[in-house]
Amino acid sequence: MEDPVTRFYKCRKTCCEMLEDRGYIITAREKLENFAAFKELFEENEKLRSRMTIITSHKNDANNKIIVYFVDEVKKTGVKPLRELTEKMDEKSIQRAILVTQNTLTPFAKDAIKEAAPRHIIENFLDTELLVNKINNNKIIYNI
Template identity: 90%
Template sequence: MEDPITRFYKCRKTCCEMLEDRGYVITPREKLENFATFKEQFEENEKLRSRMTIITSHKNDESNKIIVYFADETKKTGVKPLRELTEKMDEKSIQRAILVTQNTLTPFARDAIKEAAPRHIIENFLDTELLVNITKHELVPRHIPLTSDEKRNLLQRYKIKENKLPRIQDVDPVCRYFGLAKGQVKKKKKKKKKKEGKGCYNGRKNSFSPYTVALLIICFIPHLHHIFCTPSCSISQVVKIIRPSETAGRYVTYRLVV
């Protein structure tokens, strides 16, 4: 069985990478990339995970803060760590948080997270979900969340409406990694061997027939949870996904998070 300190080190390292990919600033001191340095600091904090908290701001907005809180409980996590977390959030004027637990949440804790929103937006990850960075796996395509302007340009470029985009659920592991909310679109790309492909919805620069849309969904939705539906979203979010291809090279698709 893996050493608990090594396990926590990997988990915290992935958290730092996840924050950077979301656009937050992580200093070398916060990263603690050197295992010996991490272990020394962890032992100085009496091996309490809750004392290894990460607090940082977004690179484009210092007021946009986030906190990563590591719960000490080895069994199911109840409302006590949540209470401690929300107190820290109020103290530091932080709205968004990531709660990392070693075990699942109790039903009361899950309800508490729902009730805390929108004042406190809390995401929950298990240690086992953060031991490796899922976005670095060779089978996972590159995901690029689009800004509001990029999303608007995308829809104008292909003369389509938001409800014509294929869907992906917000519980998808990569969507959770980027903290994508319902209504966000992502773009998929495939790497070409001979020439670079263009970012596209179906490989064409025109509008799409129902047949084309259906064919795209059948060919490029690898999992059943990537469904095609039309939810109502107040804030639409789009993501670009880059996929490698043995024949076509690099291919780009877009997904709306639901």
């Protein structure tokens, strides 16, 4: 099985590519970040995925922002991380979010996502779905 830090690095890298494909601004630092730099930043953030949030604006509309929130929970994700996410969204006036979980959502969490719409549009991905960019068919080579 793959090291969790390596897996998270690949997942976050794919998220940046996905955001860029959707027309959002990704900084050069995020695009060019290698594994060593990522690992150092992750350790500075006490290895908490939730502290590695990505917030960016769309190229054509600075008011069109999105947040990518990585959940710390390894087991099923409940309502608490969703509450934290929607609070951040309200705080920063963000309508769209990508919630990246390590496991499935509880039924209550799924209902909470539905109830949050249309004020908060939240997409959920498992981190395993984001290990490879499926849109970009080129094989991604990670320098680890």
